[in-house]
Amino acid sequence: MTIGVVTFPGSLDDGDAARAVRVAGGDAVRLWHGDADLRGVDAVVLPGGFSYGDYLRCGAIARFAPIMEPLIRAAHGGMPVLGICNGFQVLCEAHLLPGALVRNDHRKFVCRDQRLRIENASTAWTSSYQKDQEIVIPLKNGEGGYVADEATLDRLETDGRVVARYLDVNPNGSYRDIAGVTNERGNVVGLMPHPEHAVEELTGPGTDGLGFFASVLESLVAA
Amino acid sequence: MARVVVDVMLKPEILDPQGKAVHGALDRLGFDGVASVRQGKRFEIELDGTATPERVAEIERAASTLLSNPVIEDFALRVEP
Numbered sequence: 414m415t416i417g418v419v420t421f422p423g424s425l426d427d428g429d430a431a432r433a434v435r436v437a438g439g440d441a442v443r444l445w446h447g448d449a450d451l452r453g454v455d456a457v458v459l460p461g462g463f464s465y466g467d468y469l470r471c472g473a474i475a476r477f478a479p480i481m482e483p484l485i486r487a488a489h490g491g492m493p494v495l496g497i498c499n500g501f502q503v504l505c506e507a508h509l510l511p512g513a514l515v516r517n518d519h520r521k522f523v524c525r526d527q528r529l530r531i532e533n534a535s536t537a538w539t540s541s542y543q544k545d546q547e548i549v550i551p552l553k554n555g556e557g558g559y560v561a562d563e564a565t566l567d568r569l570e571t572d573g574r575v576v577a578r579y580l581d582v583n584p585n586g587s588y589r590d591i592a593g594v595t596n597e598r599g600n601v602v603g604l605m606p607h608p609e610h611a612v613e614e615l616t617g618p619g620t621d622g623l624g625f626f627a628s629v630l631e632s633l634v635a636a
Numbered sequence: 637m638a639r640v641v642v643d644v645m646l647k648p649e650i651l652d653p654q655g656k657a658v659h660g661a662l663d664r665l666g667f668d669g670v671a672s673v674r675q676g677k678r679f680e681i682e683l684d685g686t687a688t689p690e691r692v693a694e695i696e697r698a699a700s701t702l703l704s705n706p707v708i709e710d711f712a713l714r715v716e717p
Contacts, residue, residue: 470705473705474702477702511707513707513708515646515650516654518651520653520656558651561707586651
């Protein structure tokens with residue numbers, strides 16, 4: 414199974430995302446933002462970082478990169494796509510996910526090991542978790558506040574599309590403590606914290622993040 | 637040469653931490669009587685030639701797709717003489 418990892422100018426976590434794919438047992442394929450070609454991958458990770466320097470709005474310029482055209486088409490067709498941090502912002506800007514990410518309410522960059530509850534364990538990226546399982550993975554963002562209008566938030570809750578919720582503290586002012594959401598079909602997931610930094614005991618708070626990558630590999634085998 | 641100006645502001649219901657920070661700084665500097673500050677963006681777009689209705693409509697489309705995110709922002713567009 415091949416998982417593509419897109420590199421935009423200013424991406425930071427593409428290397429770790431590719432590594433996480435390999436640790437989980439998949440083949441990572443590096444994709445370039447300027448190529449309108451997914452190179453036949455089975456799924457795609459949009460990594461964290463500061464694509465295009467966060468100019469205009471986080472993810473706003475990356476959303477129109479050439480790679481996004483085939484990616485949006487494939488996502489509508491059911492291909493699993495995970496956006497982490499800046500990748501989440503790109504997915505919201507591309508309207509593949511509802512809502513938007515805005516500057517942290519406390520105005521400071523936050524970097525901490527964050528406890529989360531996985532509330533939807535049936536998406537392509539979370540199926541190897543138990544519903545309501547609690548995990549700890551790193552969180553690091555300056556503009557990670559998830560916002561959407563009340564009707565959208567209510568719909569996300571009713572439809573079980575809140576994938577992960579912050580526990581202990583709300584680190585960035587996200588509405589309803591939302592850390593991650595999915596689309597109706599469950600193939601596109603956006604997550605503000607970083608599972609790719611928690612796949613090996615040596616370099617993270619644990620290996621709780623590995624499940625995201627294991628999940629998609631399992632779901633691709635099953636498909 | 638015509639100029640189109642697009643002002644982008646966060647929707648009123650979206651918290652604006654930058655505006656709050658500016659407000660705090662104004663208070664510290666002794667600028668009294670400020671009730672609130674909201675910070676936005678202004679784009680000045682120079683056109684080749686005149687601002688025909690078609691080209692203004694194009695800029696309007698750019699404003700609603702790239703320059704602003706309709707989920708969190710409103711924009712106002714005007715053609716400067």
